[in-house]
Amino acid sequence: MSTPDDALERLLEGNKRFVSGSSVHPNRCEETRRNLESAQRPYAVILSCSDSRVPVEIIFDVGFGEVFVVRTAGHTLSQDVMGSIEYAVQELGVQLVMILGHNNCGAVKSAVKTYSDEDSRGAGNVQAILDHIYPAVKKTCSCCDAGSKDFIDKAVKENVRYQVSELIKKDRYIAALLKFNQIKVVGAYYDIAASTIELLD
Numbered sequence: 001m002s003t004p005d006d007a008l009e010r011l012l013e014g015n016k017r018f019v020s021g022s023s024v025h026p027n028r029c030e031e032t033r034r035n036l037e038s039a040q041r042p043y044a045v046i047l048s049c050s051d052s053r054v055p056v057e058i059i060f061d062v063g064f065g066e067v068f069v070v071r072t073a074g075h076t077l078s079q080d081v082m083g084s085i086e087y088a089v090q091e092l093g094v095q096l097v098m099i100l101g102h103n104n105c106g107a108v109k110s111a112v113k114t115y116s117d118e119d120s121r122g123a124g125n126v127q128a129i130l131d132h133i134y135p136a137v138k139k140t141c142s143c144c145d146a147g148s149k150d151f152i153d154k155a156v157k158e159n160v161r162y163q164v165s166e167l168i169k170k171d172r173y174i175a176a177l178l179k180f181n182q183i184k185v186v187g188a189y190y191d192i193a194a195s196t197i198e199l200l201d
């Protein structure tokens with residue numbers, strides 16, 4: 001893959017095939033898997049929500065060796081997650097970083113529900129995820145009712161933008177490559193029913 005834009009175009013083309021029911025299921029044969037045994041050269045790293053309705057390789061119609069996938073509920077960034085993204089860029093030469101959210105995200109719904117009610121917050125590890133989403137909930141325009149479908153969708157998109165900005169702010173290696181246009185970092189939104197990908201500003 002010669003440029004980050006080529007990588008993005010390849011993913012978007014794959015999603016178009018998936019949406020239109022013409023997936024080609026590339027790079028899944030035995031020969032491909034054998035050739036990949038000694039090394040991998042993926043062209044994109046995707047931080048996606050762990051949601052079972054967002055199977056990354058299927059919705060982009062890609063196969064083995066194409067995308068380096070990191071998944072957490074609510075596609076939140078921890079140091080380990082940033083380390084995984086950085087590894088893909090630094091060691092594997094990945095040029096495109098995508099952070100992928102989706103409609104009806106349970107993690108974002110929980111964050112919206114517990115954001116303004118501290119008594120409803122838990123003490124377990126799930127709370128650590130929600131803590132990473134609260135800044136996005138806070139930034140979500142309050143022109144619609146918290147908990148309404150519109151609000152959740154806006155909060156999901158805000159959460160994608162927030163995680164993108166956090167990655168650039170906290171990962172100096174990624175920020176430096178971005179500055180010299182050597183990589184591209186994009187936020188994207190997946191619609192479960194329509195199966196479409198929308199790139200976010």
Ligand SMILES: [Zn+2]
Nearest residue numbers: 049051105106
């Ligand atoms: Zn989700």
